[in-house]
Amino acid sequence: MNTTASTTTTNTSAAADERSKAARQAITPELRRWIIEQAQAGHPPPVVLQSMRDAGWDEDVATDALEITLQEHLNELAVQQGQPSGVPVPEPLLDESPARVDCGDRVVDVLLAMAQPRVVVFGNLLAPEECDALMAAAEPRMARSLTVATKTGGEEINADRTSDGMFFQRAETELIERIEQRIARLLNWPIENGEGLQVLHYRPGAEYKPHYDYFDPAEPGTATILRRGGQRVGTLVMYLNTPEKGGGTTFPDVHVEVAPQRGNAVFFSYDRPHAATRTLHGGAPVIAGEKWIATKWLREREFK
Template sequence: MRDYEVQPQHVTPEVQAWVRAQAALGHTAPTILKALRKAGWLADVAREVLAATLQTPSGVPVPRPAIGAALRLDAGDRQVDVLMQMSQPHIVVFGNLLSDEECDALMQAARPRLSRSLTVAVKTGGEELNDDRTSRGMFFTRGENELVNRIEARIARLLDWPLENGEGLQVLQYLPGAEYKPHHDYFDPAEPGTASILARGGQRVGTLILYLGEPEAGGATVFPDIGLEVMPQRGHAVFFSYDQPHASTLTLHGGAPVLAGEKWVATKWLREREFT
């Protein structure tokens, strides 16, 4: 059998011109990415093509932990493992960010305050029920108690992002069948309610999902545009950032349906400025 040399793939002006033409025709970034993959482009190169072509540098700083080649990061009161990272989109999977005792304490404190989860009402800037999101949840105010304050300080140190730029910690419970269909966490500038949302601290620029309770099956955090699934292991977390409110950031994500047991997570959204 003859061995064939794999030819390197590079971002060229020709493929960038093709990407721009597809975008001009109204095709979305995920659709263009799928077309590139179908044409034989490697996943990481296809993502690089989109990033280099569609993303306009925003100049907006985003949380980006200084990992380098480190296996662990100092989060102040705890050493946190770095289990996986990728650059485009910027995603990091952390291990042992929370202890078992902290996971239990957050769930116990949250349970009496749970109600059907809401989503941001982009038309008005308020909140609304959404069939795409079937979890139950609640919000802690920032620094509400010693436990929340300790975890928020750890997150701020780990992600190198000001504590005051974080929204309140949200705890969610997913029972069997519950899910959150793929969505973006940034606020769409084209929606009429966005201006009032941004007045409280600017755009969201990063998301940290902490896993508090493992389901028996299902419940992965999925990134459909890049074919990534992060399994909900207790005490671990997945982080991703996005420097502009655009699908080309490839941060479309969702919570796959829980097939058995319960999944508990805590979500921390990070803003450009102080969140009030």
């Protein structure tokens, strides 16, 4: 066991907890009302945060107060609109805005972090030789990609998804097990709560049109799907190569596109199966070259 890493993680978590407590204590009804009014008026969080800093707030406490208030407000609106309640989700330790995260066997770069929707872009998650090994192991087992059929609980071909793919079993090889352990540490989520790693291959023109990764509660087959580990609550897309053109991961609701860079990854989480999570996303068409990715979906509970 790495005692130094464990102590650092404990200290980081304790510091974050103290800031969160201070933020909650500082959120008076007047401040909460003011933050909500700013959001309803269309002022983006960075502008509101700057106003709080200008008023003399400590930046860390102001950031926590802003995030707590907006998240609680969103949860209240969700309940009022009849949405399902939010659940715990995977979350990397980014409370102190680190440039890098120690994942035990590898140090991963933090390139971008968004709060709403929760999107984090990581650099250097996979080594070049790991990317090559994943593609080589997956290629002989490739077949037309399927999607989960929420009407039946099975799988089906979907015209919106024009890629080839395959699944590895959890810990199927030493390489897979090592990557899964790295992901679990990066996202603070148990290995057993993850589905098997899926590798996808997109040729020129192939794409995956915008969609959500959670399972629609209104579909008749969803109850069967959820028996295997509950809802999906997070997605990690790892880029195994860099296409010549196209192939980015798009988030249409917030007009963001993540470029597919070899070894990098994009993570996003969703605490309820609802469009309010703003996690609509897609794989843009590959214009030139080809795209290889590895996807890890994370469930609420142990995936069986």
